[in-house]
Amino acid sequence: MSSPVVRQWYRDLAMGVRFTFTGGREGWVRALLTAVGVGLGVALLLLTTAIPNALATRESRSAARQDVGTVYPDDNMKSKPTDKSLVVADTDTEYRYREIRGRLVQPEGANAPLPPGLRKFPGPGEMVVSPALAELLKSDEGKLLRDRLPYETVGTIGEAGLVGPKELAYFAGATGLAERIDGSVVARIEKFGPPFEQPEERMDPILILLTLVVFTVLLMPVAVFIATAVRFGGERRDRRLAALRLVGSDSRMTRRIAAGEALAGAVLGLVFGTVFFLIGREIAGSVQVLNVSVFPSYLNPSPVLALLVALAVPAAAVAVTLFALRGVVIEPLGVVRTAKPARRRLWWRLLLPLAGLALLYPMIGQGSENGEFNEYMVIGGVVLLLFGITALLPWVVEAFVARLGSGAVSWQLAVRRLQLSSGSAARMVNGIAVAVAGAIALQMLFSGVEGRFTKSTGLDTTRAQMELTLPQGVSVSAVGEKLKQAKGADTATALSTSTVAGTTGDPEDVTEVTVGDCVSLREIANISSCRDGDVFLMGSPDDPTTLKLATPNRTLYFDPSYSGDTPGAEVAWKLPGEVKKVTERTDSLWTAVSGLMATPGALPAKAEPFLYSTVYVRTDPSVPDALDEVRNAAVAIDPLIRTWEWRTTRQVDQFTTIQTGLLVGATAVLVLIGASLLVSQLEQLRERRKLLSALVAFGTRRRTLGLSVLWQTAIPIALGLIIALGFGVTLGAVLLKMTSTPVAVDWPNVLAMTGIGAGVVLVVTALSMPPLIRLMRPEGLRTE
Known part of the structure; x- marks a missing residue:
């Protein structure tokens, strides 16, 4: 140039x-x-x-x-205190379905690493909390949580120690943690942060x-x-x-x-x-x-x-x-x-969505097993298909309103205005139509592929609603009895597991043993006769190892895997003279249980440290906040008891993250849609201020003008949503085909997306009524 x-x-x-x-x-x-x-x-x-x-x-x-889990458990259990060591216990919990990050800390030296966000370590019985947790504890809503955290608040966690301002987190001082180091819940560390660079996971x-x-x-x-x-x-x-x-x-x-x-x-x-x-x-x-x-x-x-x-x-x-x-x-x-403008041409407006489909078509059938998607073709195809809505909608609005006939005065005013400026009406609707079409396509895609990233946990939530993992050294029978008496608990089933072998040293023949009282064992097996001291065998008759070890009067050994490191650490267990065979319940609390089952009276007293114990709680549905009541009771017994709410399914973290990001982004876009539509509506009213004032001056009722504005909005919106429905279902079907997923339309959700778009427009129209009334005054005819 x-x-x-x-x-x-x-x-x-x-x-x-x-x-x-x-x-x-x-x-x-x-x-x-x-x-x-x-x-x-x-x-x-x-x-x-x-x-x-x-x-x-x-x-x-x-x-x-990052703290607990930065050192391998075996190495951590053998570690020694130093001037730079800190013992940390993971006490994460939940409160009314909100996660709370909790840590108990015990510095072992003057140079122990300070957790990010803390200025000094809290003393025993003290805690430092996040601002959001401090606010929750002070509110009436946090009354039940205050009973779970019986510490004195002495400070707040700084931004460096939190991932967000609304995160619930605390650090509490404690004593006696060193004796309970297991490398998984309680660990000794000398620094915070990942111990090694994590390999990048392929998405x-x-x-x-x-x-x-x-x-x-x-x-x-x-x-x-x-x-x-x-x-x-x-x-x-x-x-x-x-x-x-x-x-x-x-x-x-x-x-x-x-x-x-x-x-x-x-x-x-x-x-x-x-x-x-x-x-x-x-x-x-x-x-x-x-x-x-x-x-x-x-x-x-x-x-x-x-x-x-x-x-x-x-x-x-x-x-x-x-x-x-x-x-x-x-x-x-x-x-x-x-x-009168020239009629809009249709042919080139159809080329845009067709070009988008042409870009997406070569990738049909690809996915996890059949290669990567071309990101440029994906973005280009989706953009062209959605952009086709903005090209096609003005033609549709013009063609539709040109055929509208007579009616009430408000209808005639609206139709005539649309006939003279159908382009302006279509522009106002373009954004909402594109957003609804995209939302429909995404909803179809997420619903279609959700099964690939949702796995069954195999847990029967009708049998139990909560699982409590006990740290070693805590009496499972005592915990079970206390939880049975806890508010919010209907029943509590205490079960423990361990491994036993036929020889010491480096055994080849091993099997599992499940320990519980008769009531608890009946939750997983069909047992007709049971008393304390009995031992049972459950498993496949084709398992020769278990059948060999389950011989009456045979001596088995607990903890054989560590006996080579500490000779004599194994504990001998002589089976009774009768080992009864039982079968698994069809609705067993555990699935695929096999091996030996024993009541506590059948085990030697020294075997308890080798047991890994879990308590399963069925909550009382009549008690409000029953889950949190049980959590409070567990923390009162031992703060290191971990609690888990049972769920029938779990989703892949990456899928959940993308879904969360979509919902957060969609919320922001929805707010933008409403605000932008309101600005567009106000701009159009301002353009027609003199016309509205003239109509009022000639005696037109304000109600008639208000209805005309509503019709002017409703007609293009209805056409835009119909087009969005067609384009959204088409794009969703293509995306499902691309992932080799059967095409299925969840019509209730699709119609809900369309209804949300219509609802936003109705809200915007209602908000534009007060400015419309102010504009409908004869003074608007004044000019310079």
Whole structure:
């Protein structure tokens, strides 16, 4: 581009910028509306670019405080106290389905490592808590939790020791932990953090596909809203450009001036977006979505991505403006667009979704076993398919409203307005249609592949609702009796397991032994006659090792695996004269139980340290917070008792993370949709202020005008949601085919997504009623 042309472009763009800020009240109002619309989109874009950094920071904070499990259990049990050692016990728990990170600490030397976020170690009976936990403990909601944490609060955990401001965590001082080191729950460490670099885990191709589609679907409505915002006040702008033609500018110059106005609004939108982002970042510190919270300092966008947003938004504003003016003839005496426009062409609008399907088609049948997905083709295909909605919707709205006939006055006003400006109505609906279509496709994809990443735990939650793992040295029978008396517990089944062998040293013949009283053993086996001292055999008759070891009067040995390290450590166990054979219950509390089963009276007294004990609790459904009542009772017995709530299924962590990210992002996009629609609605009402005032002055009822505004919103929205439904189901079916998953449409959820979109529009319409009433005044006819 030659230098004179560059200077001409510069002068015309600069003139458009000056018109934006020196065009009086109308210019400022239009600039502010554009800036707010663009700013909301920019804020969400900046938030999106900050998410990877936020997740990485959370991960690094979590890794930096890693303690229990940083040393192999066998090595940890043999470790010795030093001037730099610290004994840590994992006491994680839950309270009303919220996770609480808990640690008991006992420094063994003056140079013991201080946990991240702490200024000094709490003393015995003291604890340092996170701000969120301190607030919970002080509230009425935390009354039951205060009984579980009988420590004096002496400080708060700093940001360095937390992964989010809403995290519930505490460090409590303790004594006597060194004697209970087992390497898994209680450990001796000399530093916090991962002991070695973890190998990077290969991500499943389907999870990669989910991630790509989630980001694309969440960002597409943002791009659509930004493109819509830069066209606010288009009709008034075109009339101003007609005046410029009257004083001598040519058509190209007027378009460059219009691009300058759009550029100014986009740059102002960048400023607004930065402000909105900074405000939203601070608000993020006080909000928790799906148990995920982040500190404001986490949300720092990547400089490269932020620069890309700063360059792409103004460039897109200029491009959209020039594209919008391609069919508008601006003459010195007016804008030809006020005449009946030429009918929109359909053929090229269908090419966009077809091109998207063409990009996705080659990847049908790929997935976990059949190779990776091409990320560029995935993103390109999804973008083109969703962008096809924005191209097709104006044609559909125009074709539909052209056939609408007579009706009530409010209906006629709405239909005539849509017939004259169907493009503006379609632009307002584009964003919500794209968002709903993307949500439907994602819902179908997540529902289809969920089974691949959801595994059955094999636990029967009708038999028990909670499992308590006891540390060694704690009497399982005593714990079982106390838990039976605990509030919230209906029954408690105490079972222990160990391994026994036929010889000492390095045994080859080993089998498992399950220990429990007669009531507990009947939870897993069909036992007709039982008394303390009995021993049973359960297992396959084809298992020769178990049959060989279960010989009456034979001597077996506990803990044979360590006898080579400590000769004489094994404990001999002589079987009684009768070993009864039993069968497993069809609804056994444990599945696939085999080996020996013994009552406590049949074992030698020295065998108890070698038992790994678990108590299974069936809670009382009539007791409120029954699970937490049982947890309180367990902590009162021993703070090192670990509790687990039974669930029938569990999901792969990566799948759960992506799903959580989708829901958090969808919440943000939903807020953006509502705010942007409201701004668009207000802009359209402002454009029609004089018309509304004139209608009121001629006697039109306000109720009629209000209904006309509702019809003007409802008709395009209904058409947009129908198109979104078709495109969303199509995209969802293609994505399922790509992952070799049977295509199935969960219509209740699909219709729910559509209903959410319609609900957002209804809320926006209701919020626009007060401004509409203020605009419907005869004073609006006054002009300068």
